[in-house]
Amino acid sequence: MITTSSNTRSALSDHTVASLKTHIAHWGMNPHHAARLLKEYYRTGGRVDFNELKIGNALETKLSAEIELRQATMLERKVSSDGTVKFLLGLKRGGAVEAVLMDSATPGRAAGCVSSQIGCAMGCDFCASTKRGLERNLEAGEIVEQFLQLRAEALSSGRQLRTLVFMGMGEPMQNYDNVVTAVERIAGEDLGEFGWRQICISTVGIVPGIDRLADEDRNVVLALSLHAPDDETRSRIVPMNKRYPVSEIMAATRRYADKTGRIPNIEYCLLNGINDSDEQARMLGELMRGFRAHVNLIPYNWIGTGLSGTEYSQPPPERLTAFMTILRDAGVHAHFRKTRGEDVNAACGQLREITVAATV
Template identity: 45%
Template sequence: MRPILELLPEELPGEGYRRAQIAHWLYARGALDFAEMTDLPKGMREALSKEWRISEFALVEAYPSRDGSVKYLFTLLDGKKTEAVYMPYPNRKTVCLSSMVGCPAGCTFCATGALGFGRNLTAAEILAQILAIAHHQGISPREIRNVVLMGMGEPLLNLGNVLKAIRTMLHPKGLAMSPRRITLSTVGIPKGIYRLAEEDLGVRLALSLHAPDDETRRKIIPTAQRYPVAEILEAVRHYYAKTKRRVTFEYTLLKGLNDHPWQARLLAKLLKGLSAHVNLIPFNPWEGAPVAGTPKAGILAFAEELKRLGVPTSIRWSRGRDVGAACGQLALKTPTSLTFTPLLEDAGR
């Protein structure tokens, strides 16, 4: 069977009216089975179920955190696994999606990087994460209004599939999201940043910088050996000039590595003249990590130094740490304190 989520709404099977019905069932009502599409003729439903599949997962497991967020572990149809995180807030519902199985970037502070690279996710597998989460939460997929591509993987190394998924997220007959509510996070692949700018989809860009100087960055991010800070920032400035979207700079603070006052000052100097926001991230521990996090006092001091220098700065205090769902913790591990929670078995086969 073929993955129906690979198709844009105007490419769905059937004539115009039937296409609109299928799109509504998929993206507004979150149907995971063609049998649910009761306003379609029975024969059409049967034909669709023989040729197409909706779910991309053999199994979905959910692990709720004490803070209300939920980590989802997806077993793909080929047996490989990936993860996503659902984060409800009083005024919005956010999902953190993966674009790969594992990640090739190998950042020393990230558990996903320690897994290595498995494979790229298809556009259907990226979108299916949203539908599965909405199904489990008992909400319409369109109630999820914020998407961050900050889970497993480097999105700019799977940009074709990521862009395809984003187009369905933005499509008025798809998930009908605002481009301002979609953020793509990258470790800094200049070629991908330029291409993203030319696509002109209007989504937000987040750069995982983590150090303002090449010497430090090479110690914690292997890709920094190939892409120096100056080259990445040149691409980011092009992205801002093209899109007029403020760029977020993500910065995980690591004890004794990138948390010195001089590094805060250098970071402020680098961002001068650019519409930017710095998001400081406390390190979230994981088993076997070769680095340690900056203490809270050091995080606050680093933030204050940036603010003193006129750089808009916030601290992203992590959610989901107790179930391994916080930034940098996604490692396909079942939380030992929780029970196994199967949600969808053999869906879409």
């Protein structure tokens, strides 16, 4: 039987078909309804209507009494001038997280970004999510709730949620089990049917996590947050580099690609005067030599001062162009990631920890 750590009732998003069946059987009712109920729950983005499902009054009453339909409540919904929607979701177990829905390049499709932790312990100096440290890991069900919210928002605007990236608050590899459990529910055929290949898990370069993901052959896309091609610069802006330096994280990412056959993404946030020189572009080109991967260049999104007290800025347009040109001349498959939702602090690196009392 599923109970939650804070003794609150479990929510439907905490359950698998098997665990819900166990509950229903324990109540002396037909466990057969579990699969249909949960499938509909995921299909509708958590907007399931028990009445329409015709599961019977007795089960409906029992479910309503014993299991929460949702464990997250919308505390705030902000819409950017470019249509990006940022949610602040209050969680029953305490705290709040942000998740973001963006338009995809293809009309009628949308992409979602979810958080894996409340706050982050990694200390990347250009990222707002880490400014107050790590509050806690999210449970798998709390990650699923973000997905459900994003799917429902997309559906309500006539779009289909087609990709999901773990690039919100937190380092997914530091909450590996819950992240993978959530992905299993979201992607798998018995629940979310989203598909593994539509999901991207990013990491700042936690080598054991990358290797574990490769060994388990989860078939998701891996995104490595590189941000600098040399250890001196990277250690300055990504403290975890002191533990896992550039050579090791690149080797792990190559192992992932070799083992899974998936093409990884290399994320590179361009900071004016820090990691945007011609020399660094050439070094990045060198690192990418013979490696089939996509480099996503992300012009920095402003967050005020970083943990070190440094205030970063975006390189001027001509520097961005020069950096890209050097990479492409070196044969690297590189693109600029379009910045979305900057005016509502929904862009990369801008999601932050907001402490909210458990009011839901």
